[in-house]
Amino acid sequence: MADQQLTCRDCGQVFTFTDGEQEFYASKNLSAPQRCKACRANRKNDRNGGGGMREMHDAVCAQCGAQCQVPFKPRPVEEGGKPVLCKACFMAKRDMAA
Ligand SMILES: [Zn+2]
Ligand SMILES: [Zn+2]
Structure with missing residues (x-):
C-alpha cells in the first residue's frame, strides 16, 4: 500500500493517510478518515466540553x-x-x- 493524500472536509487541507494508518484503519474495519489530525483533535476537545454543548x-x-x-x-x-x-x-x- 502507498500513502494516500486526502482532503480534510473541515479545513480543506490535504493530509497524508499513511500506509501504516491505512493498515490500522483496515484492521479495525474503519473507513478512511474524513478530517486531518488537527481537526480530529479539535472535535475530540469539543466532545470533552471544550466549547461544545454543556450538560445543563x-x-x-x-x-x-x-x-x-x-x-x-x-x-x-x-x-x-x-x-x-x-x-x-x-x-x-x-x-x-x-
Ligand atoms: Zn482539517
Ligand atoms: Zn431569579
Missing part, C-alpha cells in the same frame, strides 16, 4: 423561585452549595455590585 441541570432560582438551568449540578445550600440564581437575578446582582 434544572434548578430553582434562590431569589425569585423561577425555574432555570445551570451548567453545574446544584447542591443544596445546607450542604455547602451556592444558591442558584436565574439569569435575570444573576444579572441584576452583578449590575448592583458593579
